Amino acid sequence: MKLLMVISAVTLLTACGTHKVDVERELEERTFVHSEKQTEEIRYTIYTDKEVYQEGEVIKAWTESMYVGEKEEIVIGHGGRIYYNHIKPLDGDFELEGAMVLPLLYTTLTKDIPHREDFVKTGAWDADSKENEFWEDFFADEDLMLPPGVYELIAEPSFHYSKEGKEVHVSEGISRIITVED
Structure with missing residues (x-):
């Protein structure tokens, strides 16, 4: 008993x-507000800590990649980062296309354990453009802060892995819409 x-x-x-x-x-x-997609073996998600920010407020955004297949882990190959990050204003006149450093790196994703990567500012601009001062100020601060407007934060994966002897490439982007108020 x-x-x-x-x-x-x-x-x-x-x-x-x-x-x-x-x-x-x-x-x-x-x-956390998020958007996600899933392939047969990998779920990837973009998060923001909220949907509406105030001007001058730091925007916290990140991506997570999680292996959900049958093995214990999988190795993915990618550039300097797993995701290209883009910032697209939906009501403005600039767009920041992401840039990627080129070395081939490998990351091990363990089954059901998310791998986090912060959303960071990347890209380049024309130094002779009228927006040069804006871009210099924008990139001078490591934190992501945007002027008032509605933006789409886009994380475009660019990685590959091997499955049953075949190369699988993942490249379908995910995004979050945020608003910055003044």
Whole structure:
């Protein structure tokens, strides 16, 4: 009888702990606004900490890549970063196309464990353009802050992996729409 009580207590405590983890995960998912896509084996997501920012406020955005296939892990090949980051104003007149450094790197994705990469400013501009001063100021600060407007933050994956002897390339982008108010 004591054994039955111990088993019941352990089961109850385990179930409560599992529920707590599920609730914490659900709250975390609700806290961050996201958009995701999934291939047969990899789920990738772009997150922002909210949808509306105030002018001068730091925009927190990141991507996560998670292997969801049958193996324990998979190795992906990519440029300097897994994602090209683009910023596209939906109501403005500039667009920041991402740039990528070229060395081939490899990242191991472990099954069901997200690999995080912060959304960073990348790109180049024409030094002779009338917007030169804007771009110099924009890139001088490491934090992502944008003038008032509506923007699409685009994370375009550019990685590959091998499956059953065939090369699989992932390149379909994901994006989040944010608003910066003055």
